[in-house]
Each structure stands twice: as structure tokens, then as C-alpha cells.
Amino acid sequence: MLCGFVLTKEVCLRKANVRNDSNLHLVIPQPRVMTGKRPYRANNRYGEPPPKKQAASIKVGGGFKWNLQALANAADSVECGGKSPVSALNELGVRVTYSVLRQGGPAHCPSFTMAVTVADMTFEGWGHSKREARAAAARACLAAFLARAGRVMPTNDKPQDFTADENLYSASEFQSMDTTTSETVSIPDMSNQIKNKQGNSSPAVTPSPGAALFGSHVGPTSHKSPINLLYENYPGLTFTCTFGDGSPLDSAQAPLQLAHSMRFKVVCQIKEQKFEGYGSSKKLAKLAAARSALAVLEERRVEPLAPHHPARTGFLHQTLADHIANIINEKFSDMMKLDVMHSKRKALAGIVITINNNMKDARVIAVTTGTKCVSGEHMSVRGRAVNDCHAEVAARRCLQRHLYAELLKYASQPDPRVPILESDLEPVAGGGYQLKPNRQVHLYISTAPCGDGRIFSPHEQHEPEPDRHPNRLARGQLRTKIESGEGTIPVKNSVNTVQTWDGVMQGERLLTMSCSDKVARWCVVGLQGALLSRVLRPVYLHSLVLGSLLHPHHMYRAICGRIEAFITSLPPPYRLQRPLLARAASTEARTPARAPTFSVCWCCTTPDPEVLNATTGKLENGQPSLLCKQSMFARWQHVVRRLPQLPQELDDVKAPAQLPSNLESLLYKEAKQMCPVYQVSTKSCGRVMTI
Numbered sequence: 001m002l003c004g005f006v007l008t009k010e011v012c013l014r015k016a017n018v019r020n021d022s023n024l025h026l027v028i029p030q031p032r033v034m035t036g037k038r039p040y041r042a043n044n045r046y047g048e049p050p051p052k053k054q055a056a057s058i059k060v061g062g063g064f065k066w067n068l069q070a071l072a073n074a075a076d077s078v079e080c081g082g083k084s085p086v087s088a089l090n091e092l093g094v095r096v097t098y099s100v101l102r103q104g105g106p107a108h109c110p111s112f113t114m115a116v117t118v119a120d121m122t123f124e125g126w127g128h129s130k131r132e133a134r135a136a137a138a139r140a141c142l143a144a145f146l147a148r149a150g151r152v153m154p155t156n157d158k159p160q161d162f163t164a165d166e167n168l169y170s171a172s173e174f175q176s177m178d179t180t181t182s183e184t185v186s187i188p189d190m191s192n193q194i195k196n197k198q199g200n201s202s203p204a205v206t207p208s209p210g211a212a213l214f215g216s217h218v219g220p221t222s223h224k225s226p227i228n229l230l231y232e233n234y235p236g237l238t239f240t241c242t243f244g245d246g247s248p249l250d251s252a253q254a255p256l257q258l259a260h261s262m263r264f265k266v267v268c269q270i271k272e273q274k275f276e277g278y279g280s281s282k283k284l285a286k287l288a289a290a291r292s293a294l295a296v297l298e299e300r301r302v303e304p305l306a307p308h309h310p311a312r313t314g315f316l317h318q319t320l321a322d323h324i325a326n327i328i329n330e331k332f333s334d335m336m337k338l339d340v341m342h343s344k345r346k347a348l349a350g351i352v353i354t355i356n357n358n359m360k361d362a363r364v365i366a367v368t369t370g371t372k373c374v375s376g377e378h379m380s381v382r383g384r385a386v387n388d389c390h391a392e393v394a395a396r397r398c399l400q401r402h403l404y405a406e407l408l409k410y411a412s413q414p415d416p417r418v419p420i421l422e423s424d425l426e427p428v429a430g431g432g433y434q435l436k437p438n439r440q441v442h443l444y445i446s447t448a449p450c451g452d453g454r455i456f457s458p459h460e461q462h463e464p465e466p467d468r469h470p471n472r473l474a475r476g477q478l479r480t481k482i483e484s485g486e487g488t489i490p491v492k493n494s495v496n497t498v499q500t501w502d503g504v505m506q507g508e509r510l511l512t513m514s515c516s517d518k519v520a521r522w523c524v525v526g527l528q529g530a531l532l533s534r535v536l537r538p539v540y541l542h543s544l545v546l547g548s549l550l551h552p553h554h555m556y557r558a559i560c561g562r563i564e565a566f567i568t569s570l571p572p573p574y575r576l577q578r579p580l581l582a583r584a585a586s587t588e589a590r591t592p593a594r595a596p597t598f599s600v601c602w603c604c605t606t607p608d609p610e611v612l613n614a615t616t617g618k619l620e621n622g623q624p625s626l627l628c629k630q631s632m633f634a635r636w637q638h639v640v641r642r643l644p645q646l647p648q649e650l651d652d653v654k655a656p657a658q659l660p661s662n663l664e665s666l667l668y669k670e671a672k673q674m675c676p677v678y679q680v681s682t683k684s685c686g687r688v689m690t691i
Contacts, residue, residue, distance in 0.1 A: 075142055085138035094118055098134055109235060116141055226290035230268070234297070237270045239289065241282050244333060255337075262329050268293050276326060278586040291585035292322050314580045315552075316442075316543040321582035323359045324352045324545050328444050329586075331364045335602055335609055342611050345369035346595040348446040348547070348588075349391035351399050353424060356438050363604070366398030370599030372614030373481055376510040379501075383629030383668060385617030389599035390481075392445050392515050394612075396527055397627040398603040399441070403532060403539070404635045405605045407433065411642035425536070432646030433536050440542035441527065443519075443579075446588045448549040451479040451488045451514025453558035456551050475554075476562040478689055480511040486595065488514045491690075516558040517689065519544070523560050523577045524567065524685040525678060531636045531671060533678040535643050540577035547588035552581055566688040574681040601627060629668060636671065637663050648677055 074088035089096055097117040101124065105111035114133040115122050118141055125136030230237055242248055244262035245255050264282050268275045268289040275296065277288030295318030328350035336343035349368050355361040370389040378385055386394070406425045410416040410433070417427045425433045435441070448454040455475055479488035504510050519541075526538030544559070560578050567576055598620070602609035606626070613620050617628070624630060641659060659674075660666060673679060 071142065071145055075146055078139065078142065085135045085142060089116070089118070089138045089141060096138075098137070100130065100133075106235060109231065225287065226294050227286060230270075230290050230293055234270050234293075237268060237293075239286055240267045240269070241265070241285065242267075244278060262333050270297070273297075276322075278326065278329065284587070288586040292319070295319055295322070295585065314578075316545065316580040316582035317357070318582065318585070320354075320357060320359055321543070321545045322585050323362060324350075324442050324444050324543075325547060325584035325586060327352065327362060327364055328367055331602075332367050332369075332600075335367070336600070339611075342598060342600055344596050345391075345600070346593075347371045347391040348444075349395040350444045351395050352442045352444065354440045354442065357440055365402050365604050366395045367602045367609075368392075368394035368398060368600065370394055370601075370612070370614055371486060371595040372597055372599070373483060373510070373512045374617035375615045376483055376504040376508070378616045378618075379504065379510070380617070380624075380628075383633065384624040386599075386612060386625055386628050387617060388481075388512055389612055389614040389617065390450070390515050391599070392443065392449055393518060394599055394601045394627065395443065396518075396522070397632075398601060399527055399539075400529055400532065400632065401603045401605055401626065401635075403528060403536065404632075404639060407532075407535065407639050407643060411639050416643050427644075428537065428646070430647060431644040433643070435537070435539050441539060442543045442545060443541050444545045444547070444584075446547035448546055448551070448555065449515035449519055449558075450481065450486075451516030451558065452476060452562075453516040453519070453555050454549060456554045458549055458551070476557060478517055479514040481514055483510040483512075520559050520563060520689065521682070521685050523579065524563070524570070525574060525681045529632075530675055530678050530682075531632065531640075533646070533675040534648070535640055535646055537573050537646065538575075541579040543580040543582060545582045545584060547584050547586070548590070550581065550583035555581060563685065563688045567684065570681050570684060571677045574677070601625070633668050633671065637666075648675060 070092060074083070074092060077083040078085050078088050083091075095118075099115050099117070100112065101115050102113040103110070105128075110128060111126065112128070112130050112133040113124060113126050114130060114137050115124050116134070116137040121141075121144075123137050123141040123144060125133045125138070125140055127133035127136050224232075242265050243251070243255055244265050246265065247255060262278045263280050264278065264285040266277045266279075266282070266285040266289040268277070268286075270293060273293075273296070275289050275293040277285050277290070277292055279285035279288050328348070331350070332345075332348060333343075347369060349366075350364060351366040352362050353365055354363075368391045370391050372389050374385055374387045374389070379387070386397075388394075403425070406423050409420055409423055410425070410427070413420075419426050424436060424439050426436050428434050452475060478491040480491055481488055499508065499511060522541060526533075526540055528536050528539045544555075546555075556578075560576060564576055564578075570576070597614050599612040599614050600609050601612060603626075610625055610627070611620055612618065612625055612627075616622075618624055641663060645659070
């Protein structure tokens with residue numbers, strides 16, 4: 001404190017300029033009060049602050065200077081979707097003037113050229129509307145100013161997913177226009193691109209039509225959606241959007257009974273031709289209609305996944321595949337109009353019979369839904385429960401009901417050997433019946449069948465290197481469904497491949513053959529089953545149409561590729577059938593929601609569908625279904641004694657020509673063993689699939 005006082009004293013003496021004498025008086029100066037603005041004094045602590053550092057800027061015409069950092073921030077905000085080019089240019093604080101230079105083009109596809117004047121400089125932009133042209137001109141202005149500073153305006157090279165429901169950008173002036181063509185180039189640049197495209201196009205870099213339209217990978221030249229291709233190649237076309245049942249969008253209330261994938265319907269009309277598309281959103285429905293149109297007009301088919309993998313099976317014509325999918329979906333929506341609760345479904349399947357592959361003569365035979373199997377505690381000893389309620393399996397049982405109805409027409413005649421013109425079956429010389437040669441059976445499934453046909457990633461890219469994924473060893477194996485769940489597991493990984501009735505009743509999980517394995521077996525022994533093989537020749541699938549998840553390579557392996565090299569000789573008339581593959585243009589969206597526990601089954605032989613409880617395998621009132629083994633066996637007993645039998649002869653086995661007199665006391669298993677040719681083919685297929 002003393003030192004502080006002495007220093008203060010000395011300072012005060014110096015400040016007050018007091019005489020150093022014996023009579024020392026300490027005078028403490030009063031603090032100076034500043035009034036008004038401080039006067040500027042050079043090298044004074046009360047002076048103005050030093051000038052700020054000048055920001056980097058670029059000079060433009062007319063003596064204008066623009067902040068380089070502000071330009072860069074504006075360009076970045078445009079590319080990330082935060083602002084439109086027009087808004088970013090206006091926020092730079094310079095007078096901006098827009099004017100229309102040219103306007104032309106046809107009425108369905110107009111063209112506009114606009115100019116923007118900034119700092120005595122003019123930039124042009126082109127678009128199909130004034131908004132697009134104005135945004136293109138503003139973007140060209142920003143790009144030019146950045147180019148003067150030695151910087152390039154960033155571009156977004158991410159390919160556009162034309163099937164996505166969500167908007168890629170926010171609803172602003174820039175984001176609502178097409179960002180893949182006109183906004184990045186001016187009129188001279190676009191003309192150069194057109195010349196280069198016409199004169200220097202190389203087939204080596206041009207993707208396949210299937211990859212360009214439906215592939216999961218978009219190449220450098222496949223940036224146009226099917227809708228854009230239609231607008232460019234077929235001017236004058238129109239798109240009409242309605243609800244799935246055809247009601248207008250301005251209806252007072254939207255129909256509630258429509259399936260999710262059939263919510264909207266878009267009709268594309270090009271001259272006198274009309275093409276339909278369905279989808280869960282307007283965008284997906286419009287895209288499906290465009291795909292259907294291109295499939296007919298340019299003969300482009302769907303190769304949705306891995307188009308670089310050549311499949312050894314053929315492909316069904318895209319128009320017929322779309323028609324099959326549409327009539328099955330329409331039939332399901334029509335019959336569930338008054339039953340909204342049971343219209344929910346996760347998988348839809350159906351069977352269609354055509355005459356000479358003519359769409360006009362296509363008839364829906366069966367429509368089914370379901371993804372569950374019976375619970376182990378509800379298995380029926382008397383065959384009154386349907387064990388597998390998966391949609392494709394139930395559709396096959398509905399087809400068997402139709403075949404029984406066709407055979408009943410012959411059984412009700414005085415002479416069962418007289419052909420019936422309107423029937424799908426015809427007599428065979430020597431006994432028995434067969435499907436008419438001009439009839440084709442098509443199976444539609446909304447997604448790939450569970451099991452080996454669905455073990456792949458739908459969005460994986462094609463790699464030239466060999467597949468080293470450990471799961472590849474599980475491909476091509478027999479798989480079983482899991483009780484009280486979804487999905488499949490390989491048979492080799494199962495705890496017990498041989499199941500017993502008492503073990504299942506005690507709590508062991510009931511294992512059911514996967515749908516992919518069942519379809520593979522149908523390609524060998526047919527769809528008619530063991531009972532009908534006594535009087536009917538094999539009925540094979542002509543095509544398999546999927547609504548989604550079609551990978552030609554994996555699907556071919558699952559249904560016939562894994563067994564074709566090992567099946568060398570089958571007793572006639574059995575053979576290995578390779579059905580045609582196709583994917584519908586109106587794709588099925590993935591629904592991660594929990595699957596319902598019921599199965600809707602409709603056959604053309606009855607007007608109303610059945611609703612089965614998939615857990616119990618019976619109707620909701622507890623009664624057995626018409627698809628159960630007991631019902632099928634009773635129908636077989638009624639029909640088989642009235643019809644001529646197929647010859648059942650093998651090299652070492654010969655079945656009796658006459659049926660036993662006591663058919664009523666015949667067991668279900670004994671009836672199935674009465675067709676040894678079918679049993680030999682089934683065992684041969686089973687041995688091959690377990691290799």
C-alpha cells in the first residue's frame with residue numbers, strides 16, 4: 001500500500017506540474033468528462049479504430065465489385081437446395097432485371113428464353129416455362145461471376161431416383177424444375193450437347209434398355225426417366241390420373257377398399273393407344289404407365305435387378321405381364337370392396353389362363369393372399385386344416401379346384417370321352433385328360449417367393465469379381481419356413497429335419513417347405529398334384545410374373561437352375577419346365593408393417609372368397625376350407641370313378657388299371673401312392689434338391 005501511494009504521489013506531482021518546495025501541496029486532478037464526439041487524434045488511444053481488412057472481391061462491368069465469399073456462399077446454397085438461383089442472385093444486393101427474349105415451341109412443349117441483366121452484363125437461360133428459364137439465367141450469371149474468380153460452380157452428380165415418392169428438393173422456384181438438363185447449360189451449350197449426342201454417341205457406353213428404364217444403377221447416359229423419353233419421342237401424349245377404381249380425384253371421398261399398390265391409376269394415351277399404370281402414389285402410377293407404353297412402343301422389357309446377369313430362361317412379353325398383374329389386382333380390389341378389414345395384405349398371388357397368349361382371352365382363375373403357416377398345435381389329423389397359407393401355395397390349390405370342376409364337366413356327360421369346346425381340358429387317346437395345347441397357365445406373385453428366390457440384395461451393384469460373401473454357400477439349398485414368423489432357414493441348419501407329430505405337439509417348431517422350393521418342384525411334377533395325376537397329365541407353368549424383387553439370375557437358379565444339371569431322366573410325360581420370367585411395370589412397394597394373420601382365397605368356381613385364419617388353417621367360424629385335404633380328397637373320390645384313367649406304367653412298377661371298389665375306405669396316403677409315375681418324379685426331384 002505504501003508503494004502504491006508513493007507512485008500515485010509522483011504521478012500526481014507530474015500531472016499537476018507542482019513546484020517542488022518545502023510547502024508541498026498534493027493536488028489530485030479531476031477526471032476529464034468527454035462531451036460530444038471524440039475528436040480524432042493521430043496516434044491517440046481515443047482515436048478511431050484501425051480500418052478493417054478488405055474482403056476478397058471481383059470486379060465486374062460498370063465499376064461494380066462483388067464479394068467473392070458471398071458469391072461462393074450463394075452458389076453453395078443453390079446446390080444444396082437451400083435457395084433458388086433467383087433468390088440467391090437477388091440477395092447479393094445488386095439491381096437485377098429479367099426480360100423475355102424468345103418464346104416458341106408447340107403447345108404441349110413450349111420453350112422460353114429469358115435474359116437477366118446484372119451490372120451491365122446480360123446472361124440467357126432456356127426452359128419449358130418462364131420460371132425454369134429465369135432460374136437457368138440466374139444460375140448462368142452466378143456461374144459466370146465465379147468463373148471470373150477462377151472458381152467453378154459445384155454440381156450435384158447424384159443420380160435421380162425416378163421411383164422415389166419423396167421430393168428431392170423443397171418446394172421452391174428452383175427445386176420444382178428439372179435439374180438434370182436445362183438449368184446447367186445455356187442455349188449454345190445445349191446445341192453443342194445435342195450435336196455431340198447425335199454425332200459422337202458410342203454404343204460402348206450406352207446402357208441396355210432394361211437398365212436405362214428399370215435398373216437400380218443409373219449410368220452416365222441414363223439420366224432420363226421413362227416419362228421424359230415418352231415426352232421427347234411421342235409429342236402430344238396425355239396422362240390422366242384417377243383413383244385405382246377409376247373414380248376421379250375430385251371425388252367427395254376417396255375409396256377406402258383399394259389396395260395400397262392400386263391406390264392411383266394413370267392412363268397414358270398416345271394417339272389411339274392407351275396404357276395403364278398403378279401405384280401407391282401418383283408419381284409411381286405415372287411411371288408405371290410410361291414403362292408400359294415404352295414396353296409396347298419400343299419393345300422394352302423389364303430387367304429390374306442386375307441387368308448384366310444373363311438369365312438362361314426366356315422372358316414373357318411385357319404387355320402380357322402387365323395385363324396379368326393388372327387383372328389380378330383389379331379382381332382383388334373388386335371382390336374386397338365391401339370388406340375393408342380383409343383387404344389388407346402383404347403378399348398377393350393369382351393364376352391366369354390365356355388362349356394362345358392372347359390378352360383378350362385371359363381369365364383369372366385364382367386370387368389369394370397370405371404369408372403365414374398353420375400353428376403346430378392346430379394341425380389336423382383328418383386333413384381339415386390348410387397347413388400352408390402363403391399366397392402362391394393357396395393359388396395353386398385354387399387351380400386344383402378349377403381342374404376338378406373341369407373334370408366334373410366330363411364326368412357329368414354320358415360319354416366322358418367327348419371333347420367339350422369351352423373346357424380347358426381335353427381327352428387323351430388311351431385314357432386320361434390333359435390341358436389343351438393352346439392354354440397357358442401364368443402365376444403372378446406380388447413379390448419373389450420366400451426361400452432361395454429371395455436371398456439377394458435388390459440394390460447391390462454388379463461386380464466383375466467373384467462373390468466372396470459367406471452366404472453364397474447357402475444359395476440353392478432347401479429352406480423351410482419358420483412357424484410363428486416370417487422368413488426361411490436352410491434345412492441343414494435346422495435342429496431336426498425329421499419331425500414327429502408328438503414332438504410338434506410338445507412344442508417343437510413346425511417346419512414347412514419354402515415357396516421357392518415348392519415352385520421348383522412344380523416345374524418338375526406339375527401343378528395338379530398327386531391325386532389328379534391319376535386322371536390328368538402334368539399341368540406346367542408357362543410364366544412367372546412378379547410384382548417386385550425379380551432378379552433373373554437368382555430366380556432362375558431357385559426354380560430350375562439348381563436341378564437342371566442333375567435331372568437326367570424322368571418318366572414320361574414328366575419333364576423339367578422352364579417358365580418364362582417377367583416383372584410387372586406397376587411395381588409393388590415394400591411394406592415393413594406386420595403381415596395379417598388371415599388369408600383370402602378366391603377361385604373362379606365360387607362367387608365369394610374364403611377368409612382363412614392362417615394360424616388355425618380353417619375358416620374364421622371354425623369350419624374347414626374348400627382347399628383342405630379332406631375336401632380335395634372327397635372331390636377326387638367323386639370324380640375319379642367316373643372318368644377313364646391315365647396309364648400308370650413304369651419299367652419295374654405297374655399300377656392297377658382299375659380302382660379299388662372301396663374308395664370310401666381308402667386312405668389319403670394310399671390314394672396318392674396310386675400314381676407311381678408321379679411319386680417317382682417327386683422322389684427324383686427331392687434327391688436332386690438335397691445334393
